[in-house]
Amino acid sequence: MDWVSIFPVGLLFILMLLLILKRQHVWKSHTKGNFPPGPRRLPIIGNLHIMDMKRPHLTMLELSKTYGPVFSIQMGPRKMVILSGYDTVKEALVNQADAFAGRPKIPILEETGKGKGVIFSDGENWKVMRRFTLTTLRDFGMGKKAIEDRVVEEYRCLGDTIEAQQGKPLEITLMMNAAVANIIVSILLGKRYDYEDPTFKKLLTLVHENIRLFGSPSLSIYNMFPVLGFLLKDHKTFKQNVKEINAFIKVTFIEHLKVLDRNDQRSFIDTFLVRQQEENGKANGYFHNENLTAVVRSLFAAGMETTSTTLRWGLLLMMKYPEIQKKVQDEIEQVIGSNPPRIEHRTQMPYTDAVVHEIQRFANILPVNLPHATTADVTFKGYFIPKGTYIIPLLTSVLHDKSQWEKPDMFYPEHFLDANGKFVKKDAFMPFSAGRRVCAGETLAKMELFLFFTSLLQRFTFHPPPGVSISDLDLSPAISFNIIPKPYKMCAVSRS
Template identity: 55%
Template sequence: MDYTSLFIYTLLLLVLLNIIRSWKWWSPDSSSETFPPGPRGLPVIGNLHMINLKRPTETLMKLSKQYGPIFSLRMGSVKMVVLSGYDTVKSALVDHADEFAERPHIPMFEDINQGYGVPFSHGDNWKAMRRFTLTKLRDFGMGKRTIEARIIEECGFLTKLIESLEGKPTDLTEKTNFAIGNIVISIIFGQRFDYQYPALHRLMGLMHENMRLLGSPSVAMYNYFPVLHYLSSGRRKVMKNIEDLQNFFKTEFVDRLKQLDRDDQRGFIDAFLIKQQEECNDPNTYFHEMNLLSTVTTLFMAGTDTTSSTVRWAILFMVQHPDVQRRVHKEIDRVIGLAQPRIDHRKNMPYTNAVIHETQRTANIVPMNLPRETTKDVYFMGYHLPKGTYVIPLLESVLYDDTQFQHPESFRPEHFLDSNGAFMRKAAFMPFSAGRRVCAGETLAKMELFLFITSLLQKFTFHPAPGVTDFKVKPVTGLTISPAAPKICCVRRF
């Protein structure tokens, strides 16, 4: 028997086993009265035929209207529960934080991280790495004046780059990636990279491609059918890109070990390597190269993509809503004038603050959230969720909840303003998720968004390129949602 025939027979056997395993779920006699309801699945594929793999939240939002705020699905071999609406998601992630604190074992992310790092690690490893990462992010300035100074410096570099275009039509994607990426890079390495540095271009290209591929149908199919391990082109490309990223980081680790100084820690890598040396004789230490590689890779990719996309969404919303842009300009001129924007200005700028929050809400960067897993058997909203249940807390359903936002489909800064024009916090504003697995970089991202967006709007007016009469922004779905639009003109205000 040749290898091709062997492969085909093996694949057919695995499909048959999957049918047998899935039959209990598919059979009406096997459904549990205490498990959330949902549409009946087919053998092998489950409910996969119902899902728009390019924009799965679109299908999940529709199903929530049919089955209620908590319902179940089976996607290939993965049985999951979807939570929809602010009340339901908040109850799970905040009120039952411990019970929904785990992360499921997702094939693509297990391949990338091998259970290490922070977002997709588990148990004690997750606790140790999250604690260390949060501590070091604060040590290197997150939420402090030191990181504010770095952000302000990078705003200056970005402004000069845009000024050099002299108002000519441009796409801001690469430029904002460079600027936001440099903030993360400065925390990781202790220094920024020049925008012309070839390695910066290479790193950003790898990051950008992986964020797109991780949300692609090819990778989704692999996650739902792990048997497709060797057939998924998306998986192969992601892993090649991760290898290239991590090879770059490994080279940096070696170089930094040669100059390591306990009393002069330049960045996150130095701090980790020093901790690794301190625990080198502990066989149970979590401070080893795999945790370092996974943590640094995630900090770089997640810390760059989400914030950079949000800055671009904000600018493009200003192009779409020139009346909103004029009001922001007016508030900036009144509160800041020609001075350097600083985080302290935020408390006196309710409209600009509302615009930034409404950008995050409407842009809906991570619509499906990162999935959770129950840590034990949970009785939740009248249903029994066994330990290990795969849970999707649907963030789009929270940010677009019409019981929390009067016009959820529209971009309206007034969602975050009271009748007197004062900034108004909303409990349903949770773009960084919530609970035990809330985004570790939330504080940094909020500071970056205010300083970058305010600095850019202080210096420029943004409008469509000449000849563009129907300016539209379209969401591009990957692991996150980024904006795609015609090129825009960035014209100096003074």
């Protein structure tokens, strides 16, 4: 019997022992300096015993009912402050943006990324890399017609691949990941891949698996207690996957270096390498290979996974609510007809735009956001929060805030429509987070979501497979760092 197989039994024994100790001695909430209140904690594990490790956001939502919109929990040795509800999250991320713009150190990411890149880095490194990333993405067409043309090319390829199935049941995860990934890959590498390219498929699989692993209870426990690594296996798989992704990126930028022309920069990597040469020999420079690898890896993952996941939720919801699917198709016929969807059509299609926004709100794919940290001591809502405190802005509490949404727990496109059927923006629509750490690819993601979704519903009607009724369609998510739909099959019936 190996350690991995006996670990659950051992953990259960430790928890039982600690629950016995609870009767004799319980850690009280950290109240020094008026720290936010929270549930009583056990020695060593803190509040681990009350957390749903598969769905921690659900436990946090329940706790907010008792302790209010600002409260604390302890996961292992780490104290966290949870921010719940639209008003509270906005106050922190927007009104006090600088104070809440840090990133905490997460063991598995420190070991694999060394605090480099743009998404999980902090301090001056983060500022330099984010500024470079935003500028370079814009230079390569993010939000412009050049990148829109690439999305149009890609949604045609995806549509043709789906049509080749001739309405037979298909599982769309890999091809959807490939189609969406090709957009960010065209910027990062200056090329696109065929969906069946073995290297591309391997990359997609590695990234997809790591995002699933990052939300697993096993990796969460590892991040709290790295010393228990010998009992766990998921962190080893995660590290090996990162190693393989890094190897691909390194080979790629070496190839780009061989033909680099500073007067003809064809990709994000080219632009980074030019800056690297300009900084050559400069002390404390930021344009080194570790940052290049980390930035490319994180942009590839973020640029693929969130948009692809949202679109897969969208198609599942269209099968679940065929009357909404029909209304979208009616609007497509009325406004676009058989012409290729373009971003200019969005303002003429309020219902479709509302449906896309509601898919994002309802799917709620990053319920706990990415973690933040305070960059200085801060007094917030009457509480003292020290510098470096781990902050969780609970996005699910914003996207399902009863004070902001008429039917927060239902799929209801009318959340984004006024009485006259015109599209209405909502301040509490924060799927991309807000403030200093707002998603760098938000503009690109919005374009992709509208164009891919509209083009798919223009070409196909989506049905459950034979033998599966609408009531059988399961909207409960799979276990992952982000909220992804459970694997499902669908039939895409051509409308031509």
